[in-house]
Amino acid sequence: MGGVAQFSGFDKQTLPFLKAPGFHQNREWFHDNKGLYEAVVKNLIGDLVENLTEHFASREPIAIGARTRHKLFHERVEAPIS
Numbered sequence: 001m002g003g004v005a006q007f008s009g010f011d012k013q014t015l016p017f018l019k020a021p022g023f024h025q026n027r028e029w030f031h032d033n034k035g036l037y038e039a040v041v042k043n044l045i046g047d048l049v050e051n052l053t054e055h056f057a058s059r060e061p062i063a064i065g066a067r068t069r070h071k072l073f074h075e076r077v078e079a080p081i082s
Contacts (some may be wrong), residue, residue, distance in 0.1 A: 007047040
């Protein structure tokens with residue numbers, strides 16, 4: 001897949017991290033656990049977005065990914081009027 005990191009699924013720590021009470025309610029907790037967040041959530045979601053972008057790049061309508069925003073964007077392609 002070129003220079004794109006291969007998404008192979010989430011880490012076993014991803015879901016427990018997202019379920020942790022401090023993740024939703026405590027800025028200090030998040031700051032203390034930022035490295036874990038980047039390893040088991042942010043980087044893996046970035047890999048997933050890049051893989052999906054590459055997968056859908058050759059299809060219509062085109063989907064464009066943004067790793068920094070962790071989103072896929074749908075680009076509408078208008079069919080020519082005959």
